[in-house]
Amino acid sequence: MKARKVLTQGIVQGVGFRPYVYRLASDLNLKGYVRNLGNVVEIIIEGENTELFIERLPNELPPIAKIDSMIIEDIEAEAYSNFEIIESGDAYSGISVIPPDIAICDKCLEEIRNPNDRRYKYPFNACTDCGPRFTVIESVPYDRVRTTMDEFPLCDECLVEYRQPLNRRYHGEAICCNDCGPQMAFYEGQNKIDCENPIKMGAEVLEKGKILAIKGIGGTHLVVDAYNDEAIKELRSRLNRPNQAFAVMSKDLESVQNYAQTSKKEIRTITSNKRPIVILKKNDNYPFPESLSPGLHNIGVMLPYSPMHYLLFDESDIDTYVMTSANTPGEPMMIKNEDIINGINDYSLIHNRRILNRCDDSVIRFRNNELSFIRRSRGYTPEPYKINYEVNELNVLALGPELDVTFSIAKDDIVYPSQHIGNTNKPKTLEFLKEAIENMQRITKIHDFDMIACDMHPHFFTTRLAHELAEKHDAEVMPVQHHHAHSVALANDSTIDEMIAIAADGVGYGSDGTSWGGEILYTDVKSFERMGHLESQLMPGGDMATKYPARMLASILKDEDLIKNYSNHFKYGEMEIKNIFKQIESGINVGKTSSTGRVLDSMAVALEICDKRTYEGECSMKLESCAYYSTKDIEIQYHIENNILNTTDILRQVVELYQNGEKKADVARAGQIAVAKGLSELAIIAAENKKIENIGATGGVLYNESITDTVKNYIENNGYEFIQHKNTCAGDGSVSLGQAIISKKK
Template sequence: MNALKILTQGIVQGVGFRPYVYRLASELGLKGYVRNLGNVVEIIIEGENTDLFVDRLPKELPPIAKINSMEVESIDESNFTDFEIIESGDSYSGISVIPPDIAICDKCLEEIRNPNDRRYKYAFNACTDCGPRFTVIESVPYDRIRTSMDEFPLCDDCLVEYREPLNRRYHGEAICCSDCGPQMEIYEGLTKIDTENPIRLGAEKLKEGNILAIKGIGGTHLVVDAYNDEAVKELRKRLNRPNQAFAVMCKDLESLQKYAELTQKEIDTITSNKRPIVILKKKDNYPFPDSLSPGLHNIGVMLPYSPMHYLLFDEGDIDTYVMTSANIPGEPMMIKNEEIINGVNDYSLVHNRQILNRCDDSVIRFRNNELSFIRRSRGYTPEPYTINYDVNDLNVLALGPELDVTFSIAKDNIVYPSQHIGNTNKPKTLNFLREAITNMERITKINEFDVIACDLHPHFFTTRLAHELAEKYGADVMPIQHHHAHSVALANDSAIEEMIVIAADGVGFGSDATSWGGEILYTDIKNFERLGHLEPQLMPGGDVATKYPARMLASILKDENLIKNYSSYFKYGDMEIKNIFKQIDAGINVGITTSTGRVLDSMAVALEICHERTYEGECSMKLESAAYYSTNDLEIPAIIEGNMLNTTEILREVVRLYQNGEKKADVAAAGQRAVANGLSKLAVKASENKNIENIGATGGVFYNEAITNTVKNHVESNGFNFIQHKNTCAGDGSVSLGQAIIAKKV
């Protein structure tokens, strides 16, 4: 007989992989065992059909499982009497990963809706094909004792299922029922309400117009009736979020299709077992109040993904709820019952299972029918990326920029990106970053680092943290330019070594110590070269001009009389305008920027679309939405001067057309196209000079579909390949990935 030892790496823990191996081995009459072994699964088999086992193993996997590598070696026979799942070991530290949290499967959903099933209306139903993973795990190997489910010993009925090889709950570490698992409770303020059905009561309170906090799988949502304008406005008031769009959760796809447009790819994504928020275009019969996503032509929507979500819809008669993260803007989501109950909400629907790893909802947008992550988190984290280049053997911890931060851990040719962390200029979020790094070290079993990569900006909190962690680990600090990191994350997506990249966003600290954000870069992964950029503009007041972009418009137009038409956008009117021009002339507290974001924000002011940023990207997003309704193709020339796009002339033409009576939407569309065409011309010129066929687009500006399409069409019409993000974030969420790859390549 043959005897083999097989080591499998990939998503092979917590996904029903060991039960699958057991069933396959038993079917083929093989003896031996399977066990979790650190970060891999070890299989020992002996018998006549070992070759058939090796052939079938990767082809018939459970829904969530994924094998990245499989080592097979012959061993001496041990004369096993049967095949079994044995106790986990901890003696191997290969590359593997715990799967992300997965939406409830159809079988579990059917059970909670079946009055004759013992899990009827149970809010924590799960099996090996679905349910929480990343958010409940403390360390590997993935067994119940190393998860937050350890506090809930299995009852006799669940234990029978757990031990039955043909049951889909066989060795399902998150399984439970109402007799042995977590329980829901509801509070009004600080007072617990005695009720047999907390979820039904929560649905009733939402119908009455109240704000309800719901502690879920990886965090907490604040929930209101999406149709209730008064409730939506009250939620805005309490959160101090006057304008930022709220995401919603819709009961089902059929209800969603009544008010949003969906392509087949969007349908496939929003209904997948990852259940992200997908940004969708509103239909003309959009039924919700303007307060839900003010000034925007689109809305972020997700479908239910946990049992408690489905039960909330089942117990009420509302088909769409606002579901926004329960946190102070810029801070981490609430996960502790005490802080949730003390929040801004009227009622709190909480439970007694610990959330060990916060994980916000993922957000996806499609541009020219291609997926791009705005936020890669629940449903995807901590699934790793592969580095598509030859790399060194250093272990790298990359900390990202400062806003919209993720961090990444790299070992060999694998990068583990974290969940969404947020804005680390907030102390609580910086602490969350520290905690998440510690948690990821335990899960990946990578806790020694040779390099700590960080942003080039010397004053970012993440840069300071890099130096602190370098002392802890005895590692080197490697500062990496922001847009270089963006570019490499994009290049790795398509395994391209050399490319010309258009990097367009709000801000990134440049090699010349000015603020970049409209750049044409060459990169060969290790290095980069700046080949073009937008016209440098002065920022009177520095970051103040970001919050109040009328200041940027004044600086770009360089015409005091012209800017007086916008005096109402300045707190102190004409007097403030005079002082701004004096400030510019004197060069006092005046930064320099090539940011595309600042140009687009200024355009929004010039067209009286938005004059104050109350959330990240607000003015540019509202400009895009205004342009979406354009019906006339106005043209604004993109004037190239050497290796620079003249943005002053673009803004002056925007103002001239608008003051001459052209429609706001048409001028907005023309202004966007001019910037996109200018960046494209610079990129094509650089590609011709370097003889490089691939031109990529990265940075937050490329969430704008119209700008992305304009650049794509220009690049391809000139015979070059257009590369855009497909599996990574166009925005700052991918910076840590790029940093990690650069540190592994140098």
């Protein structure tokens, strides 16, 4: 009798994989067993159809499951009497992963809307095809006892479902019902309100224009009626978030298409079981107040992904709500009930299931019809990346930069990226980072590190943490240049060994000690060479020039009389302008930067679009939105000398065109295109020098669709292959991935 052992690695736990194996083995009349074994699923099969089983196994998987590798070996037959699903073991520590949190499936949705179903209107309905995973798991193997669902013993009816191999709830660790599962509660301020239907109460206060906090799967949202201008402005006031766009959730795709443009790819993404926020362009029928997404041509949109979201819409006539993370800017989301009911909200919808791993909403934007992550988190984390190069044997922890941080853990040729962490210059977020690392270590069973990778910036909190953790693990610290990490994450995404990378963003610590951000790099993954860059400009006041970009405009134009025309964009008018030029002359508290972001911000001031940054990327984003409405082609010349793009000249042309009466939108578009073409030309010069055919583009500036389109077209029209992010973030969310790959490169 033939007997085989099959070890499967990938997304094979918590996704109905074992019941699937049971059904397949039974169909082929095979004997043996299947079980979770640490970070892998072990299958023993005996019978005549073992080869057919191995052939069919990867091709008929459940919706969420994914096999990355199968190790198959012949073994001695034990003459099993049947095929069984047996209890988990913990003897193997191979590479595998828990699936991310998945949106409610159609069958579970149908149940909560069916008055005759025992789970009617139950807000925690789930099965093996949907529901929370990453946010509730403590360690592997993925069994209920190692999740926060362990606090809710199954009732008799749920237990029957849980034990039936052919039931879709078989070993669905998040399953429950109203008799045995988590419960919701409604609070007004700190006072609990007794009611039969807390979600209905929530819908009623939202209709009255109140601010409601809703504790969900991986965190908490602050919610208001998206049509209510007064409620939105009140939310902004309480959050101290005056301008940053709020994301919205609409009840269905039809509602979304009433106010936003949608491509086929955007529709597939927004309706997928991952349910990210997708940045969509507003259409001509856009009905919401300007306060929702001020100064922008687009809006972040998501569809319901949990039972409680659907139930909220079912209880309301409102088809779209603001859904923004319940946290102060830069800090982690609230997940504890005590914090939520003491928050800035009027009312709270909370529940008694612990959130072990907070996980913010993912954010995606399409540029030239290609997907790019702005934030890769819920629905995707902790699904790993594969390193497409020869690797060393080191276990690596990579900590990312300081803002928009993710971390990554690498073992063998696999990298586990974390959920979105945030800005680690905030103490609470730094603590969240430390907790999240410990949680990921438990899940991956990677307890020790040989190397801690970090940014080159000596004063980042993540850099300091790297040295602390290196001492704890007796590990080496590996500083990695910011834009090199960006470009390597991009290269790995497309399996490119060497490339020329355009790295354009707000700031990254350069190897010369200045701020970079408009770079042309040659990289062969392990090393890099700076081949060109934007003109280095002075930053009077350092970070003050980032927050108040009129200071940056003054420095770039180098013309005090010209800048006096913009005196109303300086807090202290002409007196401040005088002091800025004195500061530049003295060189006191004046940094240097080649940042593309600072050039675009200055352009926004020059066109009187935005003169103060209240959130990351605000001025550049508003510049892009202004340019989106351009109706006339204007050309701005750009000049390159010694592999440096002259940005002073570009800004002077912008000012001249604007003062000569050209429309803001037309000049904004022309200015962006000039910068994009200049960067592209620099990259082509470098590619010719290195005899390389691949040119990539990375960094936060590349979220700008017009700039990305211009770069792509310019590079391809000159005969080069253009590489852009597909499965990774163009922004700082991919830096830790790049750091990990560089550290693992053999």
